[in-house]
Amino acid sequence: MTPSEEQVDVAIIGAGPAGLMAAExxxxxxxxxxxYDAMPTPARKFLMAGKSGLNxxxxxxxxxxxxxxxxxxxxxxxAIRGFNSWAIRDWAKGLDTETFVGSSGxxxxxxxxxxxxxxxxxxxxxxxxxxLKTLHRWIGWAEDGRLRMQTPEGEVLVRANTVILALGGVSxxxxxxxxxxxxxxxxxxVHVTPFRPANCGFNVNWSDHFxxxxxxxxxxxxxxxxxxxxxxxxxxxxxxxxxxxxxxxLSTAIRDTIEEVGPVALTVDLTPDRTVEQLKSALxxxxxxxxxATHIKKATGLTGVKAGLLRECLSADxxxxxxxxxxxxxxxxxVLQSTRPIEEAISVAGGVAFEELDxxxxxxxxxxxxxxxxxxxxxxxxxxxxxxxxxxxxKQAAAGVMNWLNTHST
Numbered sequence: 003m004t005p006s007e008e009q010v011d012v013a014i015i016g017a018g019p020a021g022l023m024a025a026e027x028x029x030x031x032x033x034x035x036x037x038y039d040a041m042p043t044p045a046r047k048f049l050m051a052g053k054s055g056l057n058x059x060x061x062x063x064x065x066x067x068x069x070x071x072x073x074x075x076x077x078x079x080x081a082i083r084g085f086n087s088w089a090i091r092d093w094a095k096g097l098d099t100e101t102f103v104g105s106s107g108x109x110x111x112x113x114x115x116x117x118x119x120x121x122x123x124x125x126x127x128x129x130x131x132x133x134l135k136t137l138h139r140w141i142g143w144a145e146d147g148r149l150r151m152q153t154p155e156g157e158v159l160v161r162a163n164t165v166i167l168a169l170g171g172v173s174x175x176x177x178x179x180x181x182x183x184x185x186x187x188x189x190x191x192v193h194v195t196p197f198r199p200a201n202c203g204f205n206v207n208w209s210d211h212f213x214x215x216x217x218x219x220x221x222x223x224x225x226x227x228x229x230x231x232x233x234x235x236x237x238x239x240x241x242x243x244x245x246x247x248x249x250x251x252l253s254t255a256i257r258d259t260i261e262e263v264g265p266v267a268l269t270v271d272l273t274p275d276r277t278v279e280q281l282k283s284a285l286x287x288x289x290x291x292x293x294x295a296t297h298i299k300k301a302t303g304l305t306g307v308k309a310g311l312l313r314e315c316l317s318a319d320x321x322x323x324x325x326x327x328x329x330x331x332x333x334x335x336x337v338l339q340s341t342r343p344i345e346e347a348i349s350v351a352g353g354v355a356f357e358e359l360d361x362x363x364x365x366x367x368x369x370x371x372x373x374x375x376x377x378x379x380x381x382x383x384x385x386x387x388x389x390x391x392x393x394x395x396x397k398q399a400a401a402g403v404m405n406w407l408n409t410h411s412t
Contacts, residue, residue, distance in 0.1 A: 005150075005157040010036045012403055013149060013162035015140045017044030018178075019389055020375030021168035022123060023396030024403070029130035031404050037132060038151060038160075039178070040139035045120055046177040047170065051389075052116020058094065058101060059087035059109045059386040070387045072254070074380030077356045081394035087386070090393060097122040108386050140169070142186035164370045164403045168396065171350035171376040172197045179376065191367045193355045198261075200381040201348035201388075202253050203245030204268075204338040212314045217241045219307040225271035227333075228252045229259070234274065239307060242342065244268075250348060250384055257341050267335040272308045278332045285324035294321075302331060311336070349388055351381040362402025363395060370406055374399040 012028055014021045017039035025035045037044070051057070060067060064086060068075045085093075087109055091101045099119045100112045111119055127134070139152040149160040170179030184194050222236045226248050235248035252268070259266050273281065284301035292300070299305050304312065313321060315334055320326045344350060354373050358365055363372045374395040382388050 005159045007148070008036075008158060008160045010160060010162045011407075012036070012164050012166065013038060013160055014166045014168060015039075015149075016166075016168035016170060016375070016377075017041075017134060017136075018168060018170055018375060019045065019048055019392040020396035020399070021166065022127065023393045024166050024168065024374060024400040025127055025132045026123075026130075027397050027400035028403065029127065029132055031400075033404070033407070034131050034133070035166075036160075036162075037127075037134045038138040038140065039134070039136050041178040042136055044124065044134060044136065045116075047174055047179060048389075049116050049120060050174065050177055052120075055110050055114045056116040056119070057108050057110060057384065057386045057389070059090045059390045061087055061103045061107045061109055067387070067390075070385075071380055071382050071391065074356075074382075074391075078380060078391055078394065081398040082390060085390075085394040085397050087390065090390065093393075094119060097126065106385075140167075140183065140186075142189070164372070164406055166372045166374060166396075166399045166403060167377060168373075168375045168399070169377045171353060172344055173199070173347040173350050175345055183377070187354065187365075192358050192365060195352040195355050195379045197344060197350045197352035198257065199341045199344040199347035200254060200257070200351045201250040201384050202257065202344075203240060203249060203342040203346065204243045204253075204256065204260075205340045205342060206243035206336065207339060208239075208243070209314060212310055213241060216307045216310050220246070221270075221272075221307055221311070223274060224248060225274045226252060227269040227271070228256055228266070231255055243338065244336070245342070247384060253341075254351070254381065254383075256338060260338065260340060265337055265339045267337050270311070270334040270336050272304060272311070272331050272334060273302060276302070278328050281331055282325055282328035285328050298327075304331065348384060349376060349381060351379070353377045353379040355379050360402075362405060363399045364402050364406065370410075372399040372402050 012033055012035040014025055014035050014037045017037050021037060025037055028035045068079050071078050094101050097119055101109050102112055103109055137154055141150045141152050144150055144159055151158040151160055169183045172181035187194055216239045219239045220236050225234045231252050233248050233251040237244050237246035237248045281302055289297035315336060316330055354377055360366060363374055365371045375392045382391055
């Protein structure tokens with residue numbers, strides 16, 4: 003069967019935040035984009051993230067904000083300054099979505115959902131005559147440069163004047179970001195840095211007893227430390243190890259060190275509001291006929307999963323020695339063996355190397371083809387930084403497309 007053919011001005015491949023933001027800016031410039039997505043509905047990862055509140059951005063000062071991107075700060079800086087957290091709030095308001103700044107500085111929709119915002123966004127794109135084609139999976143280029151799209155009705159060839167690739171990374175592949183695009187770019191000479199998990203959980207060799215007793219339990223009000231980094235918050239005991247926001251905040255440094263030297267120790271302060279001297283004094287008091295568990299509870303306030311972690315991580319001698327026990331409560335060593343599989347990670351590091359892109363996010367090896375979002379090699383912590391960079395790069399790619407069309411029009 004001969005593939006059908008389409009001619010478009012701008013093809014956007016990937017209907018996530020970066021692709022949709024690029025489409026919006028192109029429409030505002032009078033350009034009608036066609037958006038292709040492999041999934042039955044757009045922005046599935048965006049919707050999944052919105053189930054826990056949709057953290058759109060963060061309100062901290064821009065200098066501190068940009069530091070969150072580590073090695074990617076310089077390459078992301080201009081784009082994020084051009085579409086910062088306050089601009090995102092204005093954009094959301096234009097979609098009838100009010101936002102607020104939480105106690106942590108994070109910015110959320112007042113509805114705490116992604117779906118109303120996405121519906122309004124898609125409606126505005128449709129009103130601007132953007133075309134969305136779902137169940138269109140990009141499978142590379144034909145010999146003559148046309149885009150190959152796999153659809154339920156067969157292959158479609160798309161001749162596009164310009165292309166924006168916004169295909170995501172490889173975390174949560176069931177939602178569409180599966181990395182299937184990597185070979186197509188490598189075949190064209192584009193260097194793609196191997197993907198690694200970011201904002202991820204870690205494996206711990208729990209005993210069967212601890213795992214069966216505490217799997218799924220949150221460990222609240224802790225301070226976690228690794229090397230020179232410290233974060234205060236909660237984490238969760240999973241069947242295979244630990245996960246959750248406090249762990250994610252340190253995950254880049256932990257991941258990199260594990261890759262270099264193997265298993266590492268994460269230090270957990272189980273009682274941030276009490277000093278080691280206070281704990282030692284309380285634990286040294288005679289316990290009389292009380293059991294050790296009761297004595298620890300009365301002396302330190304630790305019960306449940308926190309008390310379980312002490313028994314899990316300490317030797318019998320350490321547990322029985324009040325001074326060592328007090329010190330361990332303030333600095334419990336939790337050995338992390340390895341990262342959890344990349345498919346479980348909130349986000350990824352790796353992707354198209356920045357060196358492959360010009361200042362407009364156009365691939366140097368493929369003039370007229372731009373990349374944006376998580377498929378580019380940058381990483382960021384949770385807290386609104388991921389979405390902000392995706393939005394900003396979508397706008398940056400759209401500006402690059404407009405510049406390209408203006409300078410290459412016939």
